Amino acid sequence: MTLTAGLASRLREILPADRVIDDPTTLIPYAYDASFWSLRSRRMPDVVVLPETTAEVSGVVRAAATSGTPVVARGGGTGQTGGAVPARGGIVISFARMRRVLEIDRTNLQCLTEPGIVYVDLNAALAPHGLFFPPDPGSGRACSVGGMVANNASGPHAVRWGTTSAYVLGAEVVLADGSVIVTGGQRSKALKSSSGIDLTKLFVGSEGTLGIITRLRLRVQPRPAARAVILAAYDDLAGTVATMDDLFAAGILPATAELLDQSAVKALMAWKPDLALPDGEAVLFIEIEGGKGEIAASAREAEKIVQRRARLTRLAEDEAAIQRLWAARAGLAAASALVFPGKHRVFAGEDLAVPISEIPRTVRRAREIAAETGITVIFYGHFGDGNVHSGILIDPSDPDEVNRADDLADRLHRLAIEVGGTVTGEHGTGAVRSRYMRAEHGDALDVMRRVKAALDPQGIMNPGKLYGDEV
Amino acid sequence: MTLTAGLASRLREILPADRVIDDPTTLIPYAYDASFWSLRSRRMPDVVVLPETTAEVSGVVRAAATSGTPVVARGGGTGQTGGAVPARGGIVISFARMRRVLEIDRTNLQCLTEPGIVYVDLNAALAPHGLFFPPDPGSGRACSVGGMVANNASGPHAVRWGTTSAYVLGAEVVLADGSVIVTGGQRSKALKSSSGIDLTKLFVGSEGTLGIITRLRLRVQPRPAARAVILAAYDDLAGTVATMDDLFAAGILPATAELLDQSAVKALMAWKPDLALPDGEAVLFIEIEGGKGEIAASAREAEKIVQRRARLTRLAEDEAAIQRLWAARAGLAAASALVFPGKHRVFAGEDLAVPISEIPRTVRRAREIAAETGITVIFYGHFGDGNVHSGILIDPSDPDEVNRADDLADRLHRLAIEVGGTVTGEHGTGAVRSRYMRAEHGDALDVMRRVKAALDPQGIMNPGKLYGDEV
Numbered sequence: 032m033t034l035t036a037g038l039a040s041r042l043r044e045i046l047p048a049d050r051v052i053d054d055p056t057t058l059i060p061y062a063y064d065a066s067f068w069s070l071r072s073r074r075m076p077d078v079v080v081l082p083e084t085t086a087e088v089s090g091v092v093r094a095a096a097t098s099g100t101p102v103v104a105r106g107g108g109t110g111q112t113g114g115a116v117p118a119r120g121g122i123v124i125s126f127a128r129m130r131r132v133l134e135i136d137r138t139n140l141q142c143l144t145e146p147g148i149v150y151v152d153l154n155a156a157l158a159p160h161g162l163f164f165p166p167d168p169g170s171g172r173a174c175s176v177g178g179m180v181a182n183n184a185s186g187p188h189a190v191r192w193g194t195t196s197a198y199v200l201g202a203e204v205v206l207a208d209g210s211v212i213v214t215g216g217q218r219s220k221a222l223k224s225s226s227g228i229d230l231t232k233l234f235v236g237s238e239g240t241l242g243i244i245t246r247l248r249l250r251v252q253p254r255p256a257a258r259a260v261i262l263a264a265y266d267d268l269a270g271t272v273a274t275m276d277d278l279f280a281a282g283i284l285p286a287t288a289e290l291l292d293q294s295a296v297k298a299l300m301a302w303k304p305d306l307a308l309p310d311g312e313a314v315l316f317i318e319i320e321g322g323k324g325e326i327a328a329s330a331r332e333a334e335k336i337v338q339r340r341a342r343l344t345r346l347a348e349d350e351a352a353i354q355r356l357w358a359a360r361a362g363l364a365a366a367s368a369l370v371f372p373g374k375h376r377v378f379a380g381e382d383l384a385v386p387i388s389e390i391p392r393t394v395r396r397a398r399e400i401a402a403e404t405g406i407t408v409i410f411y412g413h414f415g416d417g418n419v420h421s422g423i424l425i426d427p428s429d430p431d432e433v434n435r436a437d438d439l440a441d442r443l444h445r446l447a448i449e450v451g452g453t454v455t456g457e458h459g460t461g462a463v464r465s466r467y468m469r470a471e472h473g474d475a476l477d478v479m480r481r482v483k484a485a486l487d488p489q490g491i492m493n494p495g496k497l498y499g500d501e502v
Numbered sequence: 503m504t505l506t507a508g509l510a511s512r513l514r515e516i517l518p519a520d521r522v523i524d525d526p527t528t529l530i531p532y533a534y535d536a537s538f539w540s541l542r543s544r545r546m547p548d549v550v551v552l553p554e555t556t557a558e559v560s561g562v563v564r565a566a567a568t569s570g571t572p573v574v575a576r577g578g579g580t581g582q583t584g585g586a587v588p589a590r591g592g593i594v595i596s597f598a599r600m601r602r603v604l605e606i607d608r609t610n611l612q613c614l615t616e617p618g619i620v621y622v623d624l625n626a627a628l629a630p631h632g633l634f635f636p637p638d639p640g641s642g643r644a645c646s647v648g649g650m651v652a653n654n655a656s657g658p659h660a661v662r663w664g665t666t667s668a669y670v671l672g673a674e675v676v677l678a679d680g681s682v683i684v685t686g687g688q689r690s691k692a693l694k695s696s697s698g699i700d701l702t703k704l705f706v707g708s709e710g711t712l713g714i715i716t717r718l719r720l721r722v723q724p725r726p727a728a729r730a731v732i733l734a735a736y737d738d739l740a741g742t743v744a745t746m747d748d749l750f751a752a753g754i755l756p757a758t759a760e761l762l763d764q765s766a767v768k769a770l771m772a773w774k775p776d777l778a779l780p781d782g783e784a785v786l787f788i789e790i791e792g793g794k795g796e797i798a799a800s801a802r803e804a805e806k807i808v809q810r811r812a813r814l815t816r817l818a819e820d821e822a823a824i825q826r827l828w829a830a831r832a833g834l835a836a837a838s839a840l841v842f843p844g845k846h847r848v849f850a851g852e853d854l855a856v857p858i859s860e861i862p863r864t865v866r867r868a869r870e871i872a873a874e875t876g877i878t879v880i881f882y883g884h885f886g887d888g889n890v891h892s893g894i895l896i897d898p899s900d901p902d903e904v905n906r907a908d909d910l911a912d913r914l915h916r917l918a919i920e921v922g923g924t925v926t927g928e929h930g931t932g933a934v935r936s937r938y939m940r941a942e943h944g945d946a947l948d949v950m951r952r953v954k955a956a957l958d959p960q961g962i963m964n965p966g967k968l969y970g971d972e973v
Binding site: 136137138139140160161162182183184185189193194196197206210211212213214216217218219220221222223224225226227228229230232233235236237240241252253254255256272275276278279280281282283284321322323324325326328329331332382384385386387388389416417418448451452453454455456457458459460464467468471472473474475476477478479481482483484485486497498 | 607608609610611631632633653654655656660664665667668677681682683684685687688689690691692693694695696697698699700701703704706707708711712723724725726727743746747749750751752753754755792793794795796797799800802803853855856857858859860887888889919922923924925926927928929930931935938939942943944945946947948949950952953954955956957968969
């Protein structure tokens with residue numbers, strides 16, 4: 032019996048045989064996520080398990096601990112950093128079968144859910160109650176809420192609503208020895224607490240390297256009754272920074288401020304000319320939220336402020352028009368494929384976050400680097416919190432282009448740190464950005480490692496990620 | 503030379519002599535904070551130091567580490583848990599001389615500050631820029647921002663704006679061996695990040711038990727241009743819960759929803775009859791924020807919803823009237839002294855947070871416990887996030903009354919856990935609530951201890967607090 036066969040048979044004592052996968056063909060999809068890295072490095076798991084209960088997850092981790100086998104949690108597999116990919120083999124725990132919403136409690140503004148639930152499914156369950164879970168990642172139609180928590184994901188609305196971290200009130204966590212704890216109070220439904228140290232927020236964003244989350248207590252929010260979007264075009268990127276500052280000075284915090292660089296506008300217009308997006312160095316989508324009675328007044332007040340700097344503005348007030356704009360924004364990837372036939376979008380160096388004031392310099396320098404490396408890139412992002420996404424478009428079968436894309440991604444990551452930013456605003460560190468941790472965090476990386484060693488002394492929880500290792 | 507004299511003379515090699523205090527009389531104030539516990543237990547420091555730089559703090563902690571001496575950070579000394587009191591002697595590091603605001607950067611919605619700055623001073627510095635730091639503790643006129651961070655403090659506006667944790671982007675931290683790290687990116691000014699594990703939020707709320715914060719990078723926000731307050735009276739506490747749920751269902755998240763129990767209304771009316779607070783089992787102050795142009799419409803929309811359940815409502819729209827209401831709310835302690843001459847407010851069992859739906863049951867049961875113990879209590883709190891404060895009024899020179907107050911506080915803490923809440927919503931654990939950590943957190947307490955041991959192996963950082971010890 033091979034090592035893998037032995038492991039699989041031990042796991043079949045914990046889960047029904049059909050929820051333990053070890054035939055090589057079926058294992059293949061678990062070697063990938065959306066990262067360019069995973070496409071090329073093909074890190075296969077030895078075994079994949081599909082637990083349905085916390086007890087099963089606990090049993091699997093206990094078996095892994097006994098044998099010193101790596102364990103990697105996997106949600107929707109939409110990550111862009113290799114976070115859910117078994118960098119060093121071992122067991123992948125898929126949460127595909129733990130996706131129940133266990134409770135929605137509007138009075139107490141919270142819900143209890145399993146981590147495998149897909150983001151849009153959670154929001155669909157919340158909608159009839161007038162509630163929503165605010166962080167809104169671009170991969171929301173496919174990503175799991177557990178994956179969002181693991182990476183502290185967010186999206187356009189983080190400007191107003193913050194990141195996933197702000198919405199996790201508590202978690203059930205399977206530790207590296209298989210034992211189970213509940214953070215945020217064993218039986219608590221409190222909306223805030225200063226009791227003990229904040230273990231919940233330690234597990235949020237730790238990418239399964241400190242423990243595996245099996246249940247989430249999430250803060251949810253009343254969904255604002257109305258919204259409006261101001262579309263603003265700028266001749267110069269500097270104007271976008273000035274508009275944000277004007278809004279802040281007027282006491283206005285928009286719900287979103289989405290940036291489309293000229294490259295993104297061009298791609299979208301080739302795809303959907305009827306959007307009639309204006310020309311310029313940049314376009315912002317500024318969303319304002321409010322009650323039905325006053326949204327028109329709020330939007331007009333904000334639009335007047337935006338007009339000080341923008342070359343032109345357009346106000347979308349009816350929900351159909353707003354949804355058309357957001358659908359176009361979401362279709363940027365599709366648009367790129369159309370404009371650059373033969374090129375594929377690869378995810379690398381795609382998630383810089385920099386100070387808002389540094390966005391113009393960052394985007395312009397990034398364009399130069401793209402030109403220097405001869406790679407086509409579309410820039411866009413969540414302007415209101417400095418999150419600049421780069422859509423790298425290459426022919427992955429051209430080794431030289433791939434090399435240049437690697438160089439580009441590396442230089443973008445270094446650029447982010449150089450301008451006072453971070454290598455990842457919302458996608459996570461994973462395998463891909465682990466090598467930048469020392470440059471970004473300095474000696475704080477050693478403290479991260481001490482916490483890791485305290486909670487996972489054997490180093491079996493998602494090894495090869497996040498703590499500065501090269502994989 | 504005594505041990506203390508030896509320690510003081512070592513510290514005088516690090517700081518100027520006049521910023522190292524070891525004469526017993528001058529040490530006395532540092533044995534106290536606002537907790538009833540500290541009044542009675544008189545835990546004296548051996549030495550107090552008043553550093554002006556991070557290097558000095560680092561030097562002091564290094565000296566403490568060498569000699570195995572406890573180190574306790576102290577901000578404004580307004581805490582209610584003994585958090586800044588040296589439970590086991592040693593060195594108190596006062597941040598009274600580290601209170602500079604180093605930078606305010608509106609474009610990037612952040613500021614850089616030393617931890618000793620008083621909350622109102624920070625907001626005064628931010629105001630000319632149209633900015634504010636949202637968490638708003640009741641002790642804001644005296645508490646330090648560093649203390650707020652240490653305890654993850656909040657206040658009425660946490661309903662809309664969240665707690666301090668949401669506003670700490672990064673921190674400079676002196677570790678238990680005297681070394682210095684920067685969390686949230688060494689040179690970062692990013693507004694969000696998924697890079698590495700979130701050490702910042704691990705230090706927030708850890709009460710100086712994992713490290714001592716010497717500099718803070720804080721997210722600040724544009725101050726909403728206008729607000730209105732709906733004052734609502736209820737015959738029955740259940741109506742307050744229903745009102746909140748009605749507002750949530752309508753997509754309205756108020757900025758605050760402050761609760762005054764009948765006991766608090768009575769005290770306030772005896773103090774300021776011109777407030778003309780209505781009778782009933784409870785009164786809510788519901789604040790709505792918005793732009794100048796639409797606040798009237800928003801407030802009226804909300805008031806109409808509140809009228810479904812409230813016996814009567816009153817709308818305060820001009821800023822002077824609103825400030826009068828909030829000043830009255832802030833004067834609750836003064837009011838109690840007036841209504842119950844000879845009684846003193848003591849802080850114990852004062853910070854329960856429970857699910858919103860459980861507030862009526864909690865307050866009613868708490869009133870019963872107060873009656874059973876024969877103690878006068880005023881109840882009030884931040885209704886919108888379930889935070890129930892109890893103002894215990896006793897004659898501290900009456901040993902029997904003191905014993906009954908202890909019993910009352912203990913039973914209130916246990917009540918909070920029993921109804922699915924937490925022993926502290928925003929004040930912290932400290933020495934006072936450490937004993938409830940096992941009941942509230944179960945095995946998660948052991949994980950807290952492992953993190954503590956990893957970062958402070960000698961146990962010199964604020965010993966006797968937070969991790970379940972009895973002091």
